[in-house]
Amino acid sequence: MSPPLTNSVDIHPRPSGAVIDARNLVKRFDGMTAVSGMSLTLGAGEMVGLIGPNGAGKTTLFNLIAGSLKPTSGEIWIAGRDVSQDSPERRIASGVGRTFQIPRPFLEMSVLDNVLTGAQAQDGERLITNFLRPGHVHRQEKAAIEKARALLEFVTLSGLESQPARVLSGGQRKLLELARILMADPAAILLDEPAAGVNPALLETIMERVTALNAQGKSILLIEHNMDMVSRLCTRVVAMALGKPLAEGSPADVAANPAVIEAYLGGTI
Numbered sequence: 001m002s003p004p005l006t007n008s009v010d011i012h013p014r015p016s017g018a019v020i021d022a023r024n025l026v027k028r029f030d031g032m033t034a035v036s037g038m039s040l041t042l043g044a045g046e047m048v049g050l051i052g053p054n055g056a057g058k059t060t061l062f063n064l065i066a067g068s069l070k071p072t073s074g075e076i077w078i079a080g081r082d083v084s085q086d087s088p089e090r091r092i093a094s095g096v097g098r099t100f101q102i103p104r105p106f107l108e109m110s111v112l113d114n115v116l117t118g119a120q121a122q123d124g125e126r127l128i129t130n131f132l133r134p135g136h137v138h139r140q141e142k143a144a145i146e147k148a149r150a151l152l153e154f155v156t157l158s159g160l161e162s163q164p165a166r167v168l169s170g171g172q173r174k175l176l177e178l179a180r181i182l183m184a185d186p187a188a189i190l191l192d193e194p195a196a197g198v199n200p201a202l203l204e205t206i207m208e209r210v211t212a213l214n215a216q217g218k219s220i221l222l223i224e225h226n227m228d229m230v231s232r233l234c235t236r237v238v239a240m241a242l243g244k245p246l247a248e249g250s251p252a253d254v255a256a257n258p259a260v261i262e263a264y265l266g267g268t269i
């Protein structure tokens with residue numbers, strides 16, 4: 001069972017056991033506060049929905065967890081370690097992968113090569129190893145290609161591996177991005193609106209693949225406006241508004257919460 005949601009200060013002085021533990025995060029941009037005291041935990045194997053009206057601060061929270069933004073204050077712990085000052089690359093190595101609302105693959109690169117860009121830096125990228133141990137480097141590259149192919153099969157894009165990524169539809173690009181982040185074997189995955197702009201058939205595929213990943217033990221934090229998807233996938237939902245937690249509970253309870261309804265109707269923003 002995960003610790004309850006709270007926005008009080010310094011409630012977890014020690015590691016909490018959660019895969020992701022965001023503590024009292026604040027992010028100010030010039031003249032505006034996008035996240036203003038947000039805490040949440042993601043437990044091992046959990047799939048949690050993060051909802052809230054436009055501008056609530058959900059994507060900014062993802063950016064803080066993934067490390068593309070540094071918090072004004074507050075802490076981010078991943079797998080029991082304070083990563084607040086770590087680079088995005090180190091956070092990937094710590095086990096967090098994130099997707100974007102609008103994926104930006106390398107359009108002229110093949111689908112397979114796009115997936116390979118998600119591999120953690122390999123020895124082959126170090127000149128000295130290339131020179132001293134070419135056989136080892138070759139085996140690593142072969143293993144990476146096999147893994148990328150298996151992931152393309154998992155996301156149902158195998159038939160397109162040699163095509164340039166520009167031929168993919170919006171939904172297929174989301175699946176490609178999922179395969180790319182899986183190359184780094186993340187324990188926790190942050191999905192930013194996987195349903196947005198995706199046709200219904202591919203949406204089912206995305207939902208199935210996300211369910212399969214969770215069944216494999218991946219912890220998943222899902223930003224999504226599609227409440228049907230959230231209700232089908234998540235057992236716990238956190239609602240935020242104005243950069244803060246607003247409600248937490250089962251999808252049905254949160255959707256019926258008057259403060260959440262009010263926030264969506266524009267009452268609190």
Ligand SMILES: Nc1ncnc2c1ncn2[C@@H]1O[C@H](COP(=O)(O)OP(=O)(O)OP(=O)(O)O)[C@@H](O)[C@H]1O
Pocket residue numbers: 029030032033034052053054055056057058059060061
């Ligand atoms: N780099 C930035 N500079 C200035 N303001 C920003 C920046 N990034 C986000 N904001 C502002 O922070 C607030 C929260 O934005 P954010 O994108 O996190 O919300 P969101 O909940 O993800 O919204 P949506 O559901 O529309 O994607 C918004 O008012 C936004 O304009």
